Amino acid sequence: MKILVANINTSETITNKIRSVVERIKRTDTEVDVVCPEKGPVTIDSSYDEAYAVPPTLELVKSAQESDYDAILLACFCDAGVEAAREISSIPVIAMEEATYAVALTLGSKFGLLTEKRERMAMKERHVRRAGLLARLACIRALELSTADLDAHPEETKRRGLALAEEMVVKDGAEVLILGCAAMAGYGEDLQKQLGVPVLDPTVVAFKYAEMIADMGVTHSRVGLYSPPLPKEFN
Amino acid sequence: MKILVANINTSETITNKIRSVVERIKRTDTEVDVVCPEKGPVTIDSSYDEAYAVPPTLELVKSAQESDYDAILLACFCDAGVEAAREISSIPVIAMEEATYAVALTLGSKFGLLTEKRERMAMKERHVRRAGLLARLACIRALELSTADLDAHPEETKRRGLALAEEMVVKDGAEVLILGCAAMAGYGEDLQKQLGVPVLDPTVVAFKYAEMIADMGVTHSRVGLYSPPLPKEFN
Amino acid sequence: MKILVANINTSETITNKIRSVVERIKRTDTEVDVVCPEKGPVTIDSSYDEAYAVPPTLELVKSAQESDYDAILLACFCDAGVEAAREISSIPVIAMEEATYAVALTLGSKFGLLTEKRERMAMKERHVRRAGLLARLACIRALELSTADLDAHPEETKRRGLALAEEMVVKDGAEVLILGCAAMAGYGEDLQKQLGVPVLDPTVVAFKYAEMIADMGVTHSRVGLYSPPLPKEFN
Amino acid sequence: MKILVANINTSETITNKIRSVVERIKRTDTEVDVVCPEKGPVTIDSSYDEAYAVPPTLELVKSAQESDYDAILLACFCDAGVEAAREISSIPVIAMEEATYAVALTLGSKFGLLTEKRERMAMKERHVRRAGLLARLACIRALELSTADLDAHPEETKRRGLALAEEMVVKDGAEVLILGCAAMAGYGEDLQKQLGVPVLDPTVVAFKYAEMIADMGVTHSRVGLYSPPLPKEFN
Amino acid sequence: MKILVANINTSETITNKIRSVVERIKRTDTEVDVVCPEKGPVTIDSSYDEAYAVPPTLELVKSAQESDYDAILLACFCDAGVEAAREISSIPVIAMEEATYAVALTLGSKFGLLTEKRERMAMKERHVRRAGLLARLACIRALELSTADLDAHPEETKRRGLALAEEMVVKDGAEVLILGCAAMAGYGEDLQKQLGVPVLDPTVVAFKYAEMIADMGVTHSRVGLYSPPLPKEFN
């Protein structure tokens, strides 16, 4: 099977990081291309960034239709552009945030989401509400460390992340943790051992999810929400 | 007071139509500019169209910051680009769909939404779910007439629209009707008389809402969902 | 346009206070009458008080039908009597609590409500649940200062109100604050500056809302929830 | 045990009917007084009627505090005045609509409500939403026969009621039926036999519920929603 | 009337304790049999325990069909086996947890649940969600004392229970408390006095509820969720 992973920001560093993760975890018989758009924001931290990242990402999805991909993974834990991408794609489009939530639902009663910044918590909650899954959300908590702090004090970062995660499990009743927070990405296994709950790395989960969907031979619905757009004049 | 109405598609015809509506209904002391982006789709019927309409619309919002507008109305009954626009705007940004729902909530127990096409019904329901307002939604129904039909048979259009609206009130329990359907725009008053329910034209409602917000001197929250984005590198 | 503001308690002091607020904020071309019933409780702090306040208020609404009012605002942040008033009124009846929630929905992801007394928190939550808006409620918090304290220690009141409001924003995720608490009424602007969130004073919001509805020429639905009552024999 | 049943309308006929029902179904050791207010509407069909019925009903509740009642049942399937009554009563106040819904929840997955008039359906749904029970409501349907019809054609009434009830079970998935409809009151047993679902007569259910609560020795909470009102000046 | 109380665990001690409670609180004219299965777990603390307790309990329900019971109460605050029992029973089957929640709904705005162990909190919340009652749940809190502690330090248990219950009322807004926690069973009245909220002992509430249902002459629905199973071949 052949999967296209489209990072939606334009950072080569992040694209390479994603590539190295999926190369490591992919099935031996999975072929994978990891790409990013040429134009657009280098990182995505706001709806504003998303707005400019989506059109170039859609161009990637359009070109992919000519190739023999079995699935396309939009690799951003924000699902920007997913509806539009599905409208124009006969290849299944996997949404990283949506797929991670779906898997979390099957591993415990409620999930907790660890993010980097307070500012993005409301958008995350809005996404969960939009998906109709509020009753399964235990909490969203933010690490709130500056990038400078993260780089300068990895031990401190880990310590704070562990403390925060423990509160999410013990106080908020999270039975599954989602690491929506790059700074903690390396500490998933430690968290898992220490807290006894599954800890989900969205990149890993969504890529495995993409392989599963491709394997099932099923595509997102083309009726209703993702109906193909009519031909349209553009200025 | 001075209001910017930004149509998000690039149709001059539609922009002119909006201008003529708001010129007619505005307070005498309201100054209004009605504009549309130069680039982008001529009409908006899909998430795909929305994706390409948003960045040029954001440029309009950015320029508006330099002027002395008291409110900016994004004039599309789909609220595309609203989050991003609010992030970058210290001037209140009014969302047409959101404002219409808010007003509908105060006029009756449940509202019904009349749209043009079946294909957009799921997206509308998703927006209502995202807003957490499902318990107040009576129904979404689609007129399902081709543009050709609409033009050729205005009487038939009106007849079908009235029949549909009556079902929404009698069968679905809608106490307020929202005309999310340009083809029926002229028939609001007839509907209102015939069915005894308020019938909301989103352009009218959202423009009056914009005047109200400007008048109150309040702006959308700049904490949380609409936090200003950090400066960001673009490729 | 001409608006009737009906305070539902019988306090002249409060009625005068409301009058002075609406006189200050009304459009220049708005004519306004601010009245209160002759009989009934002097303040409203319970469902018991509401029960006795409603019939005299309905008499005000009935007389108003003879006049040329464009809207009637029931000026109590509890919406007592609103359904009955709408049933008998062909003039739009604006509900202060309902209108404030509607506006809050369009300014941020979730709103927080600051009240005076713990005892009324459950009733407030019940109103939000009745309106189907629980998913948008961040929190309800009570100031819990006795009237004596409020009068004797205005600085202390302000300090505690600010501290409470800050917790609502930072801990509870409120992006919009509603001042359902007369003691803090004067401090809205300070709160707004200090916390970066819109702070809504229900009297202001609901009056501006009433002007908007009158301006739109729309009335609450007379089908369903607010159907006109049949003539009825009384003992 | 001793129970006060307070009909909240002023109809002697209805009060006598309620008395005859509760006299028939009460435990042998239950003493019961069935009363109605002297002033107020003769029947209750609107929020307007409710508004005028409540204060005289509260006077009944107040006087009852002096007596040795073990429970007070407000005998109107609309729960008007219940919050206020509980605030001023140290004797448990039973709400007919609320108690019927509570019992319905324990007899099947979802309940259906049969009412007399379309106009009251929205208010009923609003009550269910206020109680947070929408997920358990199968449907609300109205018989829609004029009183003249009901009197003139009892067979036709029964036939239509049965047909309607069958649709509620078969199409809407109601597993429990509530007869919120005096015209059908005599046909509960026939419905029950024919459809195989429990059919609840609110007067019976709520009176038995009142006996149970009295028997348990428990009272509604006096903290929060039903906190006793403070002494208050009245004009 | 004659009621069968079926404890679903096999502990004689607990069965005797239940018997002594119901003997004390039953109406004088109620006949009661309190039994437990011969086979199965001695106490129920997990879904695993429940799985093995249910089939022997169903045998008790089957035999009861031959007798003249007016109601069967499954006496476990977990409602294990209730659906199956109702499917095979033409005698009303009362579920202890479900009945307690139903009664709690009629005594205050929101209820709080006090349990013994953190581990069971998620299952409790799942039950409330399954019942569609989340909007009425204030909180679930666990006492978290080992059995050894409970036995050795009754005063400490009571002190901690009271402190916990107070937090549930003051911080979480619980207006009704449910003692889903045997260790606190004796302290209900103290709690009630101290906190001013009704405190529900599920054994008492559910038994009184069973008497009420028997008295009403109503049975759970045999259509839909509790449809009688078809004859079935077993290996």
Next chain:
Amino acid sequence: MKILVANINTSETITNKIRSVVERIKRTDTEVDVVCPEKGPVTIDSSYDEAYAVPPTLELVKSAQESDYDAILLACFCDAGVEAAREISSIPVIAMEEATYAVALTLGSKFGLLTEKRERMAMKERHVRRAGLLARLACIRALELSTADLDAHPEETKRRGLALAEEMVVKDGAEVLILGCAAMAGYGEDLQKQLGVPVLDPTVVAFKYAEMIADMGVTHSRVGLYSPPLPKEFN
């Protein structure tokens, strides 16, 4: 990887059918054992059947702990016994109904469920409510053909199934269909082509889901809902 598929009924025919499906769809490197309990009902059509099927199924789960399975799939579209199985299993336990719903959430806005019998519809809805997913459920509809009909008239079955499925898509707004209905199992591809929506066969979906979970190396949470049971005395 090695997966245990545990059919929870005791039918050899059904077990063989499941085996043939999973043998056909499994990855080439997946080893699979398909088993069923020796004791228990031959088919599962009620909560009563489920109650007797669960303990023998748990014995299968217990024995599996000694082997080197990477995942255990409980192969019944009712998820009976899943909580108990997870409590005692350090190997991930996959629930067929839960996994199918999770996948459906990622393929369209709302899913529709096609079942065999009206009687099971309420239980299905209850499961969706328990999972907190009601907002994503478009409809549950039943084929309602007797087994005799199904066998005698396969063409008629297919025709009715297609007609029903079309209504689910066109009238109810289902964008994804779940075939919870063995009689239609062979017609998934036809439905998919004809209606343009993904059609999910739970056996296929859940098995692929099990492979994915095994591949991810993640297990259900052992904290909260699925906490390991304490050692327990049994009679």
